[in-house]
Amino acid sequence: MASIKDMTDTHNxxxxxLVTADHMLFEAPREKHFMTGSEVLKEAVKRCTVDxxxxxxxxxxxxxxxxxxxxxxxxxxxxxxxxxxxxxxMAEVAGCAMAGARTITTTSGxxxxxxxxxxxxxxxxxxxxxxxxxxxxxxxxxxxxxDNLEVTFMLETGCMIWYAENVQELFDMSIAAFIVAEKPxxxxxxxxxxxxxxxxxxxxSVMLPADDIALFPYEPYKAPLPPIDSExxxxxxxxxxxxxxxxxxxxATHASWQWEVRSAVERSRRYAKHFLKGLxxxxxxxxxxxxxxxxxxxxxxxxxxxxxxxxxGIKSKVIKLRTIRPFPKEELLKELEGVKHIFVPEFxxxxxxxxxxxxxxxxxHTANIVGGPRVAGGMSLPAxxxxxxxxxxxxxxxx
Amino acid sequence: xAIDIYKINPEFRxxxxxxxxxxxxxxxxxxxxxxxxxxKEMPDTKEILEEHSxxxxxxxxxxxxxxxxxxxxxxxxxxxxxTGCTSLMFPHIALHTVHSLFGNQNAVATGIKRVLDWRFPxxxxxxxxxxxxxxxxxxxxxxxxxxxxxxxxITTICFDNEVYANTGGQESGAxxxxxxxxxxxxxKKFEKVKMWELATTAGCHYTMNMTASAPxxxxxxxxxxxxxxREIGPTxxxxxxxxxxxxxxxxxxxxxxxxDQDKDRFASYKFVSPEAEEFLKKCKEEGKx
Numbered sequence: 001m002a003s004i005k006d007m008t009d010t011h012n013x014x015x016x017x018l019v020t021a022d023h024m025l026f027e028a029p030r031e032k033h034f035m036t037g038s039e040v041l042k043e044a045v046k047r048c049t050v051d052x053x054x055x056x057x058x059x060x061x062x063x064x065x066x067x068x069x070x071x072x073x074x075x076x077x078x079x080x081x082x083x084x085x086x087x088x089x090m091a092e093v094a095g096c097a098m099a100g101a102r103t104i105t106t107t108s109g110x111x112x113x114x115x116x117x118x119x120x121x122x123x124x125x126x127x128x129x130x131x132x133x134x135x136x137x138x139x140x141x142x143x144x145x146x147d148n149l150e151v152t153f154m155l156e157t158g159c160m161i162w163y164a165e166n167v168q169e170l171f172d173m174s175i176a177a178f179i180v181a182e183k184p185x186x187x188x189x190x191x192x193x194x195x196x197x198x199x200x201x202x203x204x205s206v207m208l209p210a211d212d213i214a215l216f217p218y219e220p221y222k223a224p225l226p227p228i229d230s231e232x233x234x235x236x237x238x239x240x241x242x243x244x245x246x247x248x249x250x251x252a253t254h255a256s257w258q259w260e261v262r263s264a265v266e267r268s269r270r271y272a273k274h275f276l277k278g279l280x281x282x283x284x285x286x287x288x289x290x291x292x293x294x295x296x297x298x299x300x301x302x303x304x305x306x307x308x309x310x311x312x313g314i315k316s317k318v319i320k321l322r323t324i325r326p327f328p329k330e331e332l333l334k335e336l337e338g339v340k341h342i343f344v345p346e347f348x349x350x351x352x353x354x355x356x357x358x359x360x361x362x363x364x365h366t367a368n369i370v371g372g373p374r375v376a377g378g379m380s381l382p383a384x385x386x387x388x389x390x391x392x393x394x395x396x397x398x399x
Numbered sequence: 400x401a402i403d404i405y406k407i408n409p410e411f412r413x414x415x416x417x418x419x420x421x422x423x424x425x426x427x428x429x430x431x432x433x434x435x436x437x438x439k440e441m442p443d444t445k446e447i448l449e450e451h452s453x454x455x456x457x458x459x460x461x462x463x464x465x466x467x468x469x470x471x472x473x474x475x476x477x478x479x480x481x482t483g484c485t486s487l488m489f490p491h492i493a494l495h496t497v498h499s500l501f502g503n504q505n506a507v508a509t510g511i512k513r514v515l516d517w518r519f520p521x522x523x524x525x526x527x528x529x530x531x532x533x534x535x536x537x538x539x540x541x542x543x544x545x546x547x548x549x550x551x552x553i554t555t556i557c558f559d560n561e562v563y564a565n566t567g568g569q570e571s572g573a574x575x576x577x578x579x580x581x582x583x584x585x586x587k588k589f590e591k592v593k594m595w596e597l598a599t600t601a602g603c604h605y606t607m608n609m610t611a612s613a614p615x616x617x618x619x620x621x622x623x624x625x626x627x628x629r630e631i632g633p634t635x636x637x638x639x640x641x642x643x644x645x646x647x648x649x650x651x652x653x654x655x656x657x658x659d660q661d662k663d664r665f666a667s668y669k670f671v672s673p674e675a676e677e678f679l680k681k682c683k684e685e686g687k688x
Contacts, residue, residue: 004517052514078517083506084545091503091542095479095510098497100518103510121500228495228511230475230524 002075007217012049014076016214021179025172025275028209037199040167040206041106041132042067044174049214051078051101054092056085058111059144060196061134065106086111090118090131097127097189100220100227102178104129108196109136112150116157122189123158123261126225128181128218129189131159132174134196135296135347137377145378146197148296151324152352158261160190160268161325162276163295167204170194173322176275178215184222186268188261193324195347198297266326279328282335284317285310289340290390291367293332293357295321298345298381305386316390321353329360336361341393342369345386349376368393422446422493438614441468451488456650458657459484459558459640462611466529466556467492469618471625471687476525477515479508481534484565484642485558502539504528505546508553516552525625528555532573533563536592540572547601547633554628556621556636557594564642575664580645595668598635604628604675608668610639612657619688626682627675634675639665 006013019028024047035043041064045053053072055065072080078101083089086107096103107115112133122129137143138150154161162177164170174192181190194200220227273279284306292302299320306316319335321328336342342361344354354371361369373389375381407415407423425446436444447467453460463485470476473494480489482501489496499507505528512526528543535543535557543555562580563569570583572592579586595608605627607620617638624634641656643649648656661667671679682688 003520005520051517052510054510079513081513081549084541087503088506088542088545091499091506092510094499094503095497095507095512096514097510098507099511099514101514117500118503125499228477228497229515229518230477230495233493 001072002078004078012214012217013078014214016047016049016212018049018216019213021176021215021275024175024209024213024215028213030207030209032205033208034203034205035167036063036201036203037134037167037170037194038064038067038201040171040208041174042071043208043211044171045104046071046076046211047209047214048175048178049102049217050076050104051218052096052103053077053080054083054089054096054105055080056083056089056107056111058086058108060136060200061106061108061111061132064132064134064200068104068106086115087118090115090122093129094118094122094125094127097129098125098228100218100229102182102218103127104132106132106134108134109138109150113138113153116153119154119157119159119189124257126187126223126261126264127189128178128187128223130174130177130181131189131191133191133193134200135193136196139377143377146195147347147376147378148193148195149348149350149352149376151193152348152350154191155325155352158188158258158265159325160188160265160323161193162190162272162323163193163321164199165296165299165320166199167202168206170199171206171208173276175215176272178218180268180271180275182218183268183271184224186264186271187224188264188268193296195297269326272323272326276322278331279321279323279326280331280335281320281322282317283320285315286317287338288315288317289338290314290316290343291336291339291341292316292318292343292345292386293321293353294318294345295324295353296347298347301381301383302345302386304383305390308383308387309390324356327356327360332357332360333364336365336367339367341390342367343386343389344369344371345381345389346371346374347376347381349374418445418449436468436470436473438465438468438618444468447473447493448491450491452491453484453488454644454650456643456653457484457640458611458643458653459560460488461614461653462558462617462638462640463488463529465611465614465617466621469621470525470527471622472523472525475523476527477511479504479511479526479528481530481539482565483531483534483563484560485529485531487565502534502537503542504530504534504539505551505553505555506542509546509549509551512551512553523629525629526553527625528553530557531564532557532559532561532594533571536572536594544597544601547598547603547635550602550632552628552632554624554634554636555598556624556638558640559594559637560640560642560645561591562642562645564645568642568645591664595635595637599670602633603635603670604632604672605634606668606670607635608637608665610657610660610665612654612661622688623679626687627678630678631672631674
């Protein structure tokens with residue numbers, strides 16, 4: 001087991017050389033590997049000088065959670081155990097992060113909903129922990145299949161939400177996520193989402209830096225709130241427990257704190273822009289009149305549709321959103337210049353991303369927005385379905 | 400935390416409230432490490448709690464003072480509380496305290512304690528959970544028992560007032576059978592949950608059921624429970640702190656009610672595991688008790 005006493009100025013407790021996130025993400029030489037999303041998450045955590053992780057099994061994230069356990073046994077992660085259920089785990093994660101630890105956990109679908117009360121509490125407490133969300137169906141009858149409906153429940157929790165398309169992005173994003181979440185002017189939790197099974201269980205080639213380097217540790221004393229560790233004097237300056245009082249000061253405090261949490265998420269933009277190389281990624285024809293606005297694996301399918309459309313001589317482009325909170329409104333509007341038809345293919349029945357896009361574009365853009373195609377419950381989203389949607393709408397408009 | 404860290408910036412000294420200046424000038428935390436801090440010092444060692452915001456005559460306010468007076472190492476103690484009357488007091492306490500959600504107190508405490516052990520391997524940091532019976536016996540039962548199963552090194556104190564007091568007097572799992580409260584308009588249908596017995600079964604090394612009628616007895620139990628938790632494993636204290644409002648007593652009748660219950664529902668129950676007993680014997684020899 002690791003001991004924090006083995007940490008030096010240049011190396012962490014497992015002997016890895018400490019490097020900046022810029023070095024880790026952009027400069028360190030990389031080699032090609034072939035692995036699943038769960039396996040690549042282990043590789044990311046291994047390089048992040050992680051203090052603590054608490055786990056609980058649920059399909060399809062179990063493997064990722066137990067691989068982090070292996071890292072603990074190998075001395076890379078400081079503290080690890082299995083919690084009693086997701087509500088307990090997210091509360092334990094809160095305790096770990098409040099006590100000054102760089103903390104990560106993972107969950108999926110029903111686990112996310114069971115833990116839900118914790119997420120606004122996380123952001124309200126301003127802890128910079130990371131949740132890897134491997135999206136899975138939440139409907140009844142029981143499903144374990146991929147479906148990202150659960151993400152809609154996370155949107156207004158005050159957490160940052162990033163969405164990775166594939167195994168490579170999961171690796172890079174989960175490393176950058178710690179760094180952005182821990183910035184003193186941000187310091188809110190981050191949820192890194194991938195589509196369960198499609199990313200967690202699919203083996204892809206991925207470029208990884210060597211594993212003898214790791215991020216500098218988290219510095220809890222730079223946090224906007226002092227860590228709960230009895231190392232800084234507590235302020236007994238509160239003459240009234242205003243949190244429970246029904247008066248204007250109490251309301252104003254709660255209101256301003258909620259605004260501040262959301263402002264902190266907004267302040268993450270410039271860091272995310274740097275580490276993610278932009279909040280949106282665009283592929284396809286720059287001057288296209290058809291655009292697909294996507295996140296996650298739907299982006300991959302849309303890119304395939306874009307290539308197919310090209311064979312028909314129809315130009316299109318895919319605007320992949322890499323952050324959902326903060327929502328990349330400006331970037332999206334810029335990429336949509338000249339676009340007349342927007343399609344939002346999604347892996348859920350409600351079309352939460354379509355609603356997000358429509359909210360951002362309301363009174364700002366004149367394009368026709370089509371929420372679809374949508375699949376759910378574990379169905380795949382073939383490029384043909386996307387093409388069909390496009391042709392139906394283009395034909396309707398007589399083109 | 401170093402004691403001398405608690406220094407007022409000279410520039411602000413003239414605008415500081417009196418109790419903050421007292422905090423710096425009269426803090427006795429350092430002395431407490433040498434001899435047991437106790438009830439006797441309560442009137443003049445107010446650095447941890449001076450005022451409180453509970454109802455006049457609330458036995459919970461008195462019990463909280465006993466608990467704080469008995470902490471073996473207050474400057475290294477973190478208290479995790481839960482939603483309820485106690486959460487109203489914590490903003491007044493000069494310790495690192497956490498209110499997270501209703502019922503998750505033992506899970507939060509688990510995370511804190513484990514990370515403090517990781518970050519400060521050479522400093523003993525005590526984590527104490529202090530929550531009401533609703534938080535402990537009902538909504539947080541799972542997380543409380545699970546922390547006992549896992550043998551977390553934390554002390555759990557339940558201020559059992561046998562009712563959801565802060566929400567206006569509803570039946571809880573700790574309410575005695577037959578008692579009429581809101582949500583139990585015809586009387587509670589099942590027996591009071593014997594949380595102390597569950598705690599012992601679940602692996603606590605030091606368990607007590609008692610009232611807060613005798614301050615010294617509470618202080619002794621708190622001190623022993625924290626020392627055992629630090630070295631051996633989870634400990635649990637169930638302390639009767641009646642809600643005088645909800646059972647129709649006046650401000651000066653709380654103590655009498657607790658004394659009556661010393662012989663009834665809160666007749667002394669004490670379990671000490673053999674390891675804990677041996678450890679406490681050693682503590683006594685070393686003058687820690």
